[in-house]
Amino acid sequence: MNDLRKPLWDSQKSRQLVKRIVVEGRLILQTPAHFGSGDEQGSLLPLVLDEVTGQPLLTGASLAGALRSYLWTLEQGYGKKQAAGGMTAKLFGGVRESDKGAQSSLIVDDAYGKNVQTELRDGVKISAASRTAEEDKLYTFMVWSAGVSFDLRFELLISQGKAEEEAELRQALANALNGLQNGQITLGARKHRGFGRVTIAEWRVREFDLQKPNDLIAWVREGGITPVPAGNISKDIFTLLKTTDIEDKRERFTMTANFALEDSVLIRADSTVADMAHLHSNGKPVVSGTSLAGVIRARAMKIAQTLKISQSKEQSKEWLDEMFGAYGENKDKNRTASRVTIEEREIEQGEIEKWVQSRVAIDRFTGGALDTALFNQQPHFGGMVQVNLELRQPKPREIALLLLVLKDLWTGDLPIGGESSVGRGRLRGQSAKLQFDGQEWVLSADKKGLKIEGDAASLEKYVKELSKEVSPV
Numbered sequence: 001m002n003d004l005r006k007p008l009w010d011s012q013k014s015r016q017l018v019k020r021i022v023v024e025g026r027l028i029l030q031t032p033a034h035f036g037s038g039d040e041q042g043s044l045l046p047l048v049l050d051e052v053t054g055q056p057l058l059t060g061a062s063l064a065g066a067l068r069s070y071l072w073t074l075e076q077g078y079g080k081k082q083a084a085g086g087m088t089a090k091l092f093g094g095v096r097e098s099d100k101g102a103q104s105s106l107i108v109d110d111a112y113g114k115n116v117q118t119e120l121r122d123g124v125k126i127s128a129a130s131r132t133a134e135e136d137k138l139y140t141f142m143v144w145s146a147g148v149s150f151d152l153r154f155e156l157l158i159s160q161g162k163a164e165e166e167a168e169l170r171q172a173l174a175n176a177l178n179g180l181q182n183g184q185i186t187l188g189a190r191k192h193r194g195f196g197r198v199t200i201a202e203w204r205v206r207e208f209d210l211q212k213p214n215d216l217i218a219w220v221r222e223g224g225i226t227p228v229p230a231g232n233i234s235k236d237i238f239t240l241l242k243t244t245d246i247e248d249k250r251e252r253f254t255m256t257a258n259f260a261l262e263d264s265v266l267i268r269a270d271s272t273v274a275d276m277a278h279l280h281s282n283g284k285p286v287v288s289g290t291s292l293a294g295v296i297r298a299r300a301m302k303i304a305q306t307l308k309i310s311q312s313k314e315q316s317k318e319w320l321d322e323m324f325g326a327y328g329e330n331k332d333k334n335r336t337a338s339r340v341t342i343e344e345r346e347i348e349q350g351e352i353e354k355w356v357q358s359r360v361a362i363d364r365f366t367g368g369a370l371d372t373a374l375f376n377q378q379p380h381f382g383g384m385v386q387v388n389l390e391l392r393q394p395k396p397r398e399i400a401l402l403l404l405v406l407k408d409l410w411t412g413d414l415p416i417g418g419e420s421s422v423g424r425g426r427l428r429g430q431s432a433k434l435q436f437d438g439q440e441w442v443l444s445a446d447k448k449g450l451k452i453e454g455d456a457a458s459l460e461k462y463v464k465e466l467s468k469e470v471s472p473v
Contacts, residue, residue, distance in 0.1 A: 019158035020208045026201040027150045031344045032143035033188040033196040047142045056113030058150050064108040068092045070179040077249040078393045087172035105157050111150035119143050146282045171243040194289020194344030205232050205240040253394040257387045257432035264379040265425045267291050267417045274356050277378035285347040285380045293342045297324045299414050300401050343388040350383025400466035
């Protein structure tokens with residue numbers, strides 16, 4: 001029988017907190033984001049909402065998971081299974097597989113959206129063989145528009161007798177939150193295809209020393225409402241938390257390339273003035289990461305098969321799946337996430353007037369117009385497009401493959417978007433910056449052709465590595 005005289009709470013077994021560090025920030029979506037509810041309404045994938053207020057909801061669990069994953073890869077590198085030890089475990093607690101893990105030192109609150117606007121995005125699976133839409137593979141999903149903001153709140157708990165750990169906890173928290181600031185943490189679904197890129201407008205930090213009566217009373221009185229003293233508001237989270245960044249152990253190849261649109265581009269979206277129009281987000285024309293990823297993957301597959309990298313098409317597909325992610329209807333097949341991340345980007349400096357073009361389908365037998373086959377389109381004309389791409393844990397042959405795809409984009413041989421057969425989506429390379437393993441290459445177009453700043457021979461080395469994979473013809 002339990003002893004009723006035994007207290008329900010024992011101070012010696014409590015966390016004995018001596019300090020609370022409250023960090024607040026305003027997160028702003030730079031690209032649309034899909035925080036799914038998990039419920040499908042036919043072919044529509046809806047968003048998660050708070051059941052009481054109806055506001056957009058970014059759960060603390062999702063946010064904490066994204067922060068933990070980012071900090072672990074920053075500390076250990078890509079591809080390492082999370083384990084006990086290190087600053088990640090000290091800040092976020094033990095891993096799920098361990099029964100001896102400590103409790104998290106960080107409290108992450110749910111965040112609610114403001115400036116709410118939604119969009120509908122259509123998705124479709126493209127056949128790799130025909131490059132056309134597969135039957136019954138069209139779906140629609142809702143996204144929060146770029147510009148929607150969320151108020152974030154974190155509490156870092158410091159226990160008595162662990163003052164020596166406070167500096168490491170501050171450093172861990174600052175490095176994790178900086179991933180939100182610099183856009184390297186993406187949230188929600190399809191984050192490898194440009195959705196969920198965020199930034200932080202400002203950080204606010206207030207510390208409560210619970211061993212001081214005034215701070216303890218302030219904490220009890222104010223609770224979740226924490227007015228921040230002047231001087232404790234900044235975009236630099238490292239300054240506010242009085243700490244420094246850690247060494248980045250991630251291995252990644254990055255490409256930032258700028259292109260001019262030769263004519264028009266059409267990534268189809270619904271329109272009120274035409275049968276189909278180019279895709280817009282928050283009122284601005286964009287090139288979606290999903291469209292770019294599909295184009296790049298398809299061309300990479302074509303290059304692999306043309307060079308006979310493997311003995312069969314199935315082997316080539318497996319090789320590309322390892323790079324771009326595996327998917328399919330076979331539930332027994334291991335599905336993997338893409339190691340290639342491609343951002344959604346706005347088209348800049350394009351045509352201001354919204355031209356609508358009328359077209360007609362032609363009967364291939366008679367050569368005349370088909371009855372009731374008149375339609376019109378509203379493509380986007382001209383402007384500049386930036387392609388931002390990152391490949392994690394790259395192999396030399398994979399870098400070479402992306403370089404060959406870049407060449408095709410640069411020369412206009414690889415159009416983007418739809419209706420490439422009528423001349424849409426052709427690009428002309430302007431400049432590009434490539435970075436990997438401490439090296440940097442800058443490519444630029446001039447009157448004499450292509451100018452390369454950096455060790456051009458090292459780029460050729462990657463292509464030679466790819467040639468080693470070529471099978472005899």
